[in-house]
Amino acid sequence: MGNKHIITMVTTSMLVFGVVGVLYMPNKTKSEFYYGEPTVFIHGYKGTVNSFGSMLHRFEKKYGWGNKGLVYYVSKEGRIRDYNLNRGRNAPTFVQIILENNRANFADSTEWVSSVLHHMKEKYQMESVNIVGHSMGGIIALKYATESAGNDYPKVNKLITIGSPFDGIYSEEYFRLHRDPAAIDLKPDSLALQLLREGTFPSDIDVLNIGSTGDVVATPKSVQALRMIIPSGNFHEIMIENEKLGHSALHENKEVDKMIHSFLWQDDG
Numbered sequence: 309m310g311n312k313h314i315i316t317m318v319t320t321s322m323l324v325f326g327v328v329g330v331l332y333m334p335n336k337t338k339s340e341f342y343y344g345e346p347t348v349f350i351h352g353y354k355g356t357v358n359s360f361g362s363m364l365h366r367f368e369k370k371y372g373w374g375n376k377g378l379v380y381y382v383s384k385e386g387r388i389r390d391y392n393l394n395r396g397r398n399a400p401t402f403v404q405i406i407l408e409n410n411r412a413n414f415a416d417s418t419e420w421v422s423s424v425l426h427h428m429k430e431k432y433q434m435e436s437v438n439i440v441g442h443s444m445g446g447i448i449a450l451k452y453a454t455e456s457a458g459n460d461y462p463k464v465n466k467l468i469t470i471g472s473p474f475d476g477i478y479s480e481e482y483f484r485l486h487r488d489p490a491a492i493d494l495k496p497d498s499l500a501l502q503l504l505r506e507g508t509f510p511s512d513i514d515v516l517n518i519g520s521t522g523d524v525v526a527t528p529k530s531v532q533a534l535r536m537i538i539p540s541g542n543f544h545e546i547m548i549e550n551e552k553l554g555h556s557a558l559h560e561n562k563e564v565d566k567m568i569h570s571f572l573w574q575d576d577g
Contacts, residue, residue, distance in 0.1 A: 345436065345465065345572075346377070346378075346428070346434050346437045346438070346462075347374075347401075347403065347437065347438040347440060347572060348403045348404075348405060348424075348428075348438070348449075349363075349403065349404050349405065349440050349441075349445075350405050350421060350439065350442070350445035350446075350448055351405070351406065351407070351410070351442060351443075351445050352441070352442045352443025352446070352471075352472075353410065353411065353444040353486075353490050353491075353494065354410050354411060355407075355410050355443075355444075355445065356406065356410065357379075357404070357406050359442065359445075359559065360404055360440075360442070361404075362560060363559050363560065363565065364376045364402050366562075366565060367402060367565070368402070371565070371569070373573065374401060374402055375393070375394065375401060375402065376401075376402045376404065377392070377393055377394035377401030377403065378390060378391070378393065378394065378403040378404070378428070378432070379391045379393065379406065380404070380405045380406065380424045380427075382405070382406065382407050382408060382420045382423070382424065383408050384408050384409040386419070386420055386423065388423055388424060390427065390431070403428065403437075405421060405424050407420055407421075410490075411488040411490045411491070412490060413489035413492065413493050413500065414444075414447060414448065414451055414490075414504070415500070416489075417448045417490075418448050418451045418452050418455065421448055421449075422452055422455075422461065425452065425456065425461050425462050426460055426461055428462060429460070429461060429462050435462055435463065436463040436465050437463070437464060437465070438464070438465055438466040438467070438468070439452070439453070439464055439466075439467050439468070440467075440468045440470065440568060441467075441468070441469055441470065441472065442470045442471060442558065442559045443470070443471050443473070443526060444472070444473075444490060445472070446469030446470060446472030447469075447472050447474065449467055449469065450467065450469065450509070450534075451504060451507075452464075453509065453510065453513055454504075454508065454509050454510070455507065457510060464510070464513050465514070466513065466515070466571065467513055467514070467515045467516070468515075468516045468517075468518065468567075468568055468571060468572070469515070469516070469531075469534065470518045470519075470558050471518070471520065471523050471525070471531065471555050471558045472517070472526055472531060472534070473494065473526035473530040473531065474501070474504070474530060474531065474533040474534045475496055475501070475529065475530040475533035476494055476497070476498060476501055476530060477494050477495070477526070477530070478496060478527060478529075478530065482525070483495060496530075504537070505536065505537060507537075509537055509538055509539065511539045511541075511542065512542075514542050514544070514571075515534070515543050516544045516545070516546070516567070516571045517531060517532075517534045517535075517538075517543070517544070517546070518531075518545075518547075518548070518558065518564060519531030519532070519545075519546075519548065520547070520548040520550055520553040520554070520555075521547065521548065521549050521550060521551055522548075522551040522552050522553040522554050523553070523558070524554065524555070526555060528547055531547070532545065532547070544571070546567055548563065548564075
């Protein structure tokens with residue numbers, strides 16, 4: 309395993325649910341500069357504004373870890389609308405991305421996320437970011453970090469993936485129910501996953517991979533496939549041993565909150 313950090317943790321935290329979100333029109337104001345490292349949150353397959361809503365509410369209102377400063381909405385045609393909630397505050401900014409077409413394939417989803425990150429750099433001078441992705445959102449975040457290096461996009465410093473099936477979803481029943489472009493890419497033998505594995509991931513991005521033994525969608529084996537993609541010195545993994553902690557509950561879990569906080573804002577390396 310080289311220098312990889314593989315950690316197993318046990319938690320029995322209960323589900324917390326809430327809804328925080330707004331829909332909005334484009335912000336036409338002049339460029340603004342935000343201090344602190346922005347952290348971008350990307351929902352997964354069939355995700356909505358609610359997917360990271362309660363987590364961001366906890367981060368801001370309960371823990372005081374920063375503020376939800378920007379929300380981006382991307383239409384099915386790829387049109388970007390940004391809503392500025394920051395109100396001049398200088399605390400670390402949380403950025404939520406919401407894709408209207410939440411069943412698109414990996415390539416289209418990554419293109420839309422890349423457009424948002426480009427907009428963040430052009431309009432808000434965000435030169436570097438952290439990214440947190442749940443489920444397919446973690447795959448999209450990985451694909452963005454692998455493919456979008458360059459002066460037109462913010463640099464990714466740290467990446468957290470939560471319940472992301474990097475080897476695909478193993479359940480045949482799942483694909484009898486889901487047959488859209490995203491589902492095709494989530495099959496274990498898909499070309500999209502093969503291409504993801506063949507990419508060269510930047511050696512200067514630290515990665516935390518979180519999974520749960522209770523997740524029957526992104527099973528531990530599929531989550532742990534990320535080990536084969538990330539350079540060993542940059543890889544950290546926590547597999548939570550909790551048979552009651554399922555796929556959709558991972559971003560509603562207070563222990564996962566603490567893992568994110570520790571990795572992004574406490575650990576220096």
